[in-house]
Amino acid sequence: APASYVLDAVVNGHWLIQHDDAGNICSKPPFYIWLAAVGMKLGGCINTFWLYLPNALAMAGVALLLFAWGKRFFGVRAGMFAALMFLLCHLTVKHVALARTDALFACTVALAAFAAFRAWRQEGSWFWFWLACAATTLTKGPLGILLAAGGLLAAVWGFKGKALKRDARGHVLGLICFAIICGGWWCAAYHSEGAALSDKMLKQELVTHAMTPKADGKYWRDLFKPTGYFFGRFAPWFLLTLVQVWRVIRKPSTELEQRALERFLVCWLGLGWLVFSLSPHHRPDHIVPLLAPAALLAGM
Numbered sequence: 001a002p003a004s005y006v007l008d009a010v011v012n013g014h015w016l017i018q019h020d021d022a023g024n025i026c027s028k029p030p031f032y033i034w035l036a037a038v039g040m041k042l043g044g045c046i047n048t049f050w051l052y053l054p055n056a057l058a059m060a061g062v063a064l065l066l067f068a069w070g071k072r073f074f075g076v077r078a079g080m081f082a083a084l085m086f087l088l089c090h091l092t093v094k095h096v097a098l099a100r101t102d103a104l105f106a107c108t109v110a111l112a113a114f115a116a117f118r119a120w121r122q123e124g125s126w127f128w129f130w131l132a133c134a135a136t137t138l139t140k141g142p143l144g145i146l147l148a149a150g151g152l153l154a155a156v157w158g159f160k161g162k163a164l165k166r167d168a169r170g171h172v173l174g175l176i177c178f179a180i181i182c183g184g185w186w187c188a189a190y191h192s193e194g195a196a197l198s199d200k201m202l203k204q205e206l207v208t209h210a211m212t213p214k215a216d217g218k219y220w221r222d223l224f225k226p227t228g229y230f231f232g233r234f235a236p237w238f239l240l241t242l243v244q245v246w247r248v249i250r251k252p253s254t255e256l257e258q259r260a261l262e263r264f265l266v267c268w269l270g271l272g273w274l275v276f277s278l279s280p281h282h283r284p285d286h287i288v289p290l291l292a293p294a295a296l297l298a299g300m
Contacts, residue, residue: 001026002033002099003051009037010046017189017197025196027205029185031108031138032101055103056096062107063087065114066296073261074300082299085237089295091288101140102288108136109289112148117264119167120152121257126167130174134181141205143275147289150271154263226276229284234291240298245269248297262300269293 004020009030018026018033026033032054039050063083070079086092095103112132118124129148136144190197231238248262272290276282 002036002101005030005033006036006040006051006099007046009033010040016185016192025193025200027200028101028140029138029201031135032104035104036099051099052097055098055100058103058107059087059092059096062110062292065110066292066299069114069261070296070299073258078296078299080299082296085240085298086291086295089234089237089291091233091284091291095285095288100285102285105136105140105144106288106292108132108139109144109147110292112136112144113151113264113268113292116149116152117261119170120155120264121260125170125174127170127174127177130171130178133174134178137178137182138185141201144289146275147268147272151264151268151293153267153271154260157263157267222280222282223277225282226273226287229282229287230273230290230294233284233287234294237295237298241269241294244297244300262297265293265297269297 001020001024005018005026008014008018008020015030015034015037018030020026035054036051039053040046043050063086066086067079067083070082072079095106112129112135115124115129115132116126119126119129133145133148136148186197234241244262245266248266252262253259269290272287272293276286276290279286
């Protein structure tokens with residue numbers, strides 16, 4: 001289906017909203033489709049290279065982020081091992097050559113999460129957080145905002161450092177940009193497709209997947225599926241992640257900024273795990289955004 005959507009944009013010029021070869025409307029926002037389609041346009045050819053390139057670059061981007069943040073806060077070795085563990089993970093390798101939105105979603109969530117950390121620690125504006133949230137929303141919907149902001153729970157984790165930055169100007173400008181980018185696309189796409197857009201992206205993909213209980217009523221049976229996916233797909237590195245989570249809880253770093261990032265990563269991973277566990281819709285690919293905090297914790 002994603003290949004059909006990209007072809008619909010490149011060949012038929014349907015950039016606002018795309019359909020597959022059966023005429024079904026796409027189920028996700030179009031950021032990934034735009035990137036692949038623009039690549040094909042600029043490259044002057046239609047092939048799988050441009051289809052998979054956005055996801056390969058997204059995974060490489062996450063690895064570079066992990067190296068940079070690990071090096072800055074925990075040393076070169078920590079950053080290097082975090083990046084390597086992320087790149088050698090089964091899900092990362094899989095999504096480098098898989099035409100799905102999950103890899104790009106993981107990258108945009110990581111960008112938004114680290115932007116949130118910088119704003120919390122008063123090193124940057126909240127504008128960049130909201131701009132990254134616009135990118136993650138246009139990739140796979142508003143869930144990315146919740147995942148990216150999850151690490152901010154560290155601000156109330158007995159933390160006596162800096163309070164959350166009151167950057168009213170950054171929030172206002174960021175929210176305006178968010179509304180223009182995401183709201184502008186939605187209004188234009190809705191004008192083109194009408195109720196079919198909201199029925200597919202909101203009712204079917206968002207509400208139904210998030211709220212519909214199991215038909216057999218055995219909700220608790222699948223509650224721990226994401227945990228199993230994480231252990232299996234992030235093996236053997238998940239053992240190091242669990243050790244570091246325990247260490248952060250029991251004996252956090254004495255250095256202020258290191259402790260802040262440690263707790264931010266644990267909250268980011270913990271809230272994401274809780275969200276995916278409570279959701280009645282489970283897929284191994286859903287946990288890809290949680291690999292970044294897990295890898296950086298494991299590399300410390």
